[in-house]
Amino acid sequence: MIRVVLPAHLRTLARVDGEVSVDVEGQATVAAVLDALETQYPVLRGTIRDHVKLTRRPFVRYYACEQDLSHDPPDTLLPGPVVKGDEPFLVVGAMAGG
Amino acid sequence: MTGVRVLVGTRKGAFVLESDGKRQSWTVNGPLFGGWELYHLKGSPADPNRLYASQGSGWFGQLIQRSDDGGKTWQAMGNQFTYDGATGTHQWYDGTPHPWEFKRVWHLEPSLSDPDTVYAGVEDAAMFKTTDGGQSWHELPALRNHESGSNWAPGAGGLCLHTIILDPRDERRIVIAISAAGAFRTDDGAKTWRPINRGLKSEGIPNPNAEVGHCVHHIAMHPTRPDVLFMQKHWDVMRSNNGGDSWEEVSGNLPTDFGFAIDVHAHEPETIFVVPIKSDSEHFPPDGKLRVFRSRSGGNEWEPLTKGLPQRDCYVNVLRDAMSVDTLDPCGIYFGTTGGQVYGSADGGESWTPIVRDLPAVLSVEAQVLK
Secondary structure, eight states: OEEEEOOHHHHHHHTOOSOEEEOOOSSOBHHHHHHHHHHHOGGGTTTSBOTTTOOBOTTEEEEETTEEOTTSOTTOBOOHHHHTTSSOEEEEEOSOOO | OOEEEEEEEETTEEEEEEEETTOSSEEEEEEESTTSEEEEEEEETTEEEEEEEEEEETTTEEEEEEESSTTSSOEEOOOOOOOSSOOOEEEOTTSSEEEOOOOEEEEEEEOSSOTTOEEEEEETTEEEEESSTTSOOEEOTTTTTSTTGGGOOOBTTBSEEEEEEEOTTOTTOEEEEEETTEEEEESSTTSSOEEOOTTOOOTTSSSTTOSSOOOEEEEEEOTTOTTOEEEEESBOEEEESSTTSSOEEOOTTOSOOBOSOEEEOSSOTTOEEEOOOBTTTTOBOGGGOOOEEEESSSSSSOEEEOTTSOOSSOOOOOOTBOEEEOOSSSOOEEEEOTTSOEEEESSTTSSOEEEESOOSOEEEEEEEEEO
């Protein structure tokens, strides 16, 4: 079970409060977590990454264990504490704009 | 009891303004989707409680919201707008080829007869359609694949398809407008398109009389006379009596013929409204006076409507989709400003009242009559 923290706007969109948890089959990669997240909350499709190319939207970032995973390949394995559920995977809306 | 609902899209959310048929006292509901850009909201003519909204942000992209109860509750619908087939390129600002790339939905035009069918005008310019109430969208690609498409170039606001007009005689006949490609019409349900820009003259392009390349800002039509179209171009107010086959200028005595919004009186097909704006760069009303200009002769002869509107120190803009009329008698007219005011007139434009003054910048205004 992977814990995921979503930005406020996406929590509203997905109609959830606080963290969400997703089950990941196989290796817990960034892509696998996002796949599971979008399966559980289809309304999030297209809001974090492109529908077709699955590339990260420019003003979205992925953090975990004080590391920026945003520029890592999608098949990057998540840190151990995230896999164990001790730490969350964070989807962050960049602090920018007016 | 008859009522009016005005759907307002802003830079930071949507608002629903409601009144009874007298249109003197209003309630303001919102913000809905606070913090998101609401480029456009529109109700289905076939079911006024079926509303569609284009919601988006630079962070999280495009969403489509739908309400089945007049805006009380909303549900996010399908938001995948994928171009059909190879996308190719259009011209970028510097004249170089630039790949077609979806950015946002500018305009939603529900079918006149089917609440589940909606057309969407998007940036980069293309037209999409849903027939399942917004769950899925497919492109009508013949427009983007028009032989002139590779030469289309964006206006300052992007390469946006912002105007969709459905012909009430035959919904297969559709007029659209793109900044800065111009107006196009299909007579066969979007299978084929042709530019309808003859008579437009734009000094800012290499050939002022070009078939394609004009910065059309908005087009309006009265439903009883679908062949008569009124256009606010970047410069010039234009009129066509033949469905866009040819245009003539009707700017007449306007103080400036630049502007964005244009609309037609609900009961007087020759009465039209514009809001002249100073340009090319200022984009605020001349002399700090917010004036709606009305022509009762289908153009050329214009009169300023000022009662209730600020006549000094006003430097707001009125964007292309931010004017609408209701079908009550007398006709109601509404427009929103980039300063966050929504003004309404319940007497055909003779006098105006701010319905609400301090919203985020208004992007779109659509009026509905509820019976």
